[in-house]
Amino acid sequence: MLSKFDQDFGTPSVDSAKQVTLQIDGMSVTVPAGTSIMRAAAGAGVSVPKLCATDAIEPFGSCRLCLVEIEGRKGYPASCTTQCDEGMVVRTQTGKLADLRRGVMELYISDHPLDCLTCSANGNCELQDMAGVVGLREVRYGYEGANHTKAKKDESNPYFTYDPSKCIVCSRCVRACEEVQGTFALTIEGRGFDSRVAASQNEKFLDSECVSCGACVQACPTATLTEKSIIQFGQPERSVVTTCAYCGVGCSFRAEMQGNRVVRMVPNKNGQANHGHSCVKGRFAWGYATHKDRITKPMIREKISDAWREVSWDEALQYAAGKFKSIQAKYGRDSVGGITSSRCTNEETYLVQKLVRAVFGNNNVDTCARVCHSPTGYGLKTTLGESAGTQHFDSVEHADVIMVIGANPTDGHPVFASAMKRRLRGNDKGQRPGAKLIVVDPRVIDLVRTPHVQADYHLQLRPGTNVAVINALAHVVVTEGLVNEAFVKERCETAEFDKWREFVSRPYNSPEAMEPVTGVPAAKLREAARLYATGGNAAIYYGLGVTEHSQGSTMVIGIANLAMATGNIGRLGVGVNPLRGQNNVQGACDMGSFPHELPGYRHISDGKTRALFEQAWSVKLLDEPGLRIPNMFEASLDGSFRGLYVQGEDVLQSDPNTHHVQAALEALECLVVQDLFLNETAKYAHVFLPGSSFLEKNGTFTNAERRISPVRKVMPALAGKEDWEVTQALANAMGYPMNYKHPREIMAEIALLTPTFHGVSYEKLDKLGSIQWPCNEAHPIGTPVMHIDQFVRGKGKFVVTEYVPTDEKVTRKFPLLMTTGRILSQYNVGAQTRRTANVVWHPEDRVEIHPHDAEERGIKDGDWVGITSRAGETVLHATVTERVQPGVVYTTFHFPESGANVITTDNSDWATNCPEYKVTAVQLVRVSQPSEWQKQYKAFSERQADLLEQRVARQS
Amino acid sequence: MNIEHLVKMANQIEAFFKAQTNPDLAVDGIADHIKRFWDPRMRKQIKAHVAAGGAGLDAMTVEAIKRLG
Ligand code: SF4
Ligand code: SF4
Ligand code: SF4
């Protein structure tokens, strides 16, 4: 069902410069040409009865309830499918229309159970409303005849129920699945009276193609498709607009509430990133927030072999502060540091880096973006001048060619993938053909072939050869005369361009020369390059398959070079777009989480900027870069780094080479972890500070398109403090006063000190809904598309990108390349999604292997296989599939016991130390039991669970 | 810190800047990168390593580290 806190206009809005004026029930109404009568009427406050129309999908005209009379036209046209014309005179309420509508409703109701009082949709059912609106008083046909009121429910999906007895066959669900989500899982089976909605080939929802996005549930006007939470709790009484805390799409949601309880999350129609759509995680997987594993009391312990002891906030903070101070007294100022979280708000992240710089007095602060998108920051800053994607999501609507490199949007960024697929399918009416698609990925991701979408070129490269491919693409552009010379001349540094042109033209960069390295057929690569350069607006979207390599930064630079050379930057429909993994990766980077940069990407050695912060914070700042996460681990092992404050991250599970991370954490004298759960890292902690979920705090997140969106508190913090309050209290305990009363004051400080944020404030966010930075004097309401007239750095800079093969090479001992990725239903380390019903889709991490490689090793689908690399060994179940090419295996990393990172190595990006997750040389063998590491880790985890179980409760 | 890791990181940086045509600028690029992104204890250690012969380091990297001052 739709949100009752939103108005439904019946049909989608229309973008047209031409306006038409007509009369509706005597009122003069002006709307963009192409608008339906239904929508025009709704805008003027006239609701035309309707059932099969809703504004998320195109009208269909099947229920015949929305009939109107138009002067000079015969019959009773449907207002949902009839467009407004200049001078039209429309009547929506006449005696004849009322009779017709009652007749329609009578038929519907004669095949509908009359249990409205106990129905889950009671209070928000469009069928019920329409019966009321048309004044239905009797149903002459009786219920004795054939009907569907006894049809059986499908409860297979963990989050929603399908109750066919209530279905009115309006097909809103079918169309939502096609148009909004793009999965095409639903059909109307059967004809006439027998017709019913069916998932895939009459399968249960859970077994079908359905990805559980919930678009159909939202579109359904009756109780047929209903959230189980609504069935359990009933209808909401209030709603609060907030932002999803999962991925970098940053969908806007209405949290629909009863008191302090969330009864459902509904994507917000006015959300500028998602326009009313969501995926299974944001809409359904929020139960972790009240999961029994939440730890709500601060705890401390002397050694990690001790049982935990619950203490007051005050005691925990004093204890942590005391430890940090004594470590610094003994080992020096630089011996402690902090890690901020891409899952926390901007304000929280800002405070953690402020704590490190102003209170710890060093720059040892880093964020988990280190391990995902730090190369994006480096690469885009070097070439374009700003460490961020160039476009807003809606820009994809204007693309003619879409190139997806090392990203898997349908799994990683599902709502943006839906928008992308819509553009790839083109306009149904055939007026606008779909955009062309180039996929550069070692694996056959869903986007390569999905209903009504087929990649024009899939360049299935060998893992680790990205730079070779991008150079070959550039080679074709340059040597075949496809450079946009005018753009380059006007917008870029000529000397640097000339150097680059000469470099990529070298014969060894040609597709033919690179083919043996990349495995991509040269002819295909040439065609793809031509398409990108000449196919109209060409946009690049990329993900961690680009950044998480030893040449991650080089590849980002290579992408920017290619976009500049073809003039595909600085307007709608083009650009270079990093798809950020976690909700606030962009924000965490913006907020100065990196050890070498103050907020707004200003280097710590820049005296003028430092002076600004020194004055605002009343301290002297260190002018040297601090340790990055991998450096912290190394420094911990050599004893020069002894204390670490980790907010909302799980470095043990997410960072490469687990053995190494374990040893580094174990060597720390004081590890303070602030989190919702006792995560893997916290098993090594001495102080545990309970965190708050996104439902329990105020703040902002910044998504992949630089969009700052509000996070709003809908329930009290379970542990009594929001995360920013904890950091503030820790600063105070260390003797540095912080006195923010609300995150709005923190944002005010950020805005004051950061030129790209000068114009951002909570008041403006309330007014505009969200803001894309830069937002300042020059761009008072934000910036959807960057680099329009000139690059942020002035002239665009081409940089030579030599391909350097990674050290991680296949050998006889390790003949396969392993690469990693993610899956729709799980999120990152899985701490949240593993604690929801999403595990039905992905109960474990598995390793994918090509049938050929599997056969050679006697591995069958479902077998236990041992995966060994130079770093370690783990055991997973195998999935034998042609999605991966021979020689390549693939796994996800959502479960700690999988130990995917036991096998990943210390290799990292040359510029940023972003780990090379995407390439590890491995061998696979069939085995019968878990690996030694898994057994040890299991024992350790059980021991830690006991120590938690045996915690000494606080007397109070 | 593990000196082998630092040596490897430094050489990786060299591999990038070496491709920028002018060798002198490349050395500057390496030095600048290390200065901007490495914490002082890492720089101290790699400098000491160079002073002790710089085993494993590529030529331009050695030059760049000497320029760190
Ligand atoms: S939940 Fe989404 S994918 Fe599944 S049937 Fe509904 S609209 Fe389609
Ligand atoms: S399930 Fe709901 S949306 Fe789909 S046809 Fe039936 S009533 Fe309409
Ligand atoms: S996980 Fe991402 S795509 Fe899904 S609802 Fe949240 S922000 Fe949107």
Ligand code: FES
């Ligand atoms: S709403 Fe127009 S025909 Fe159903």
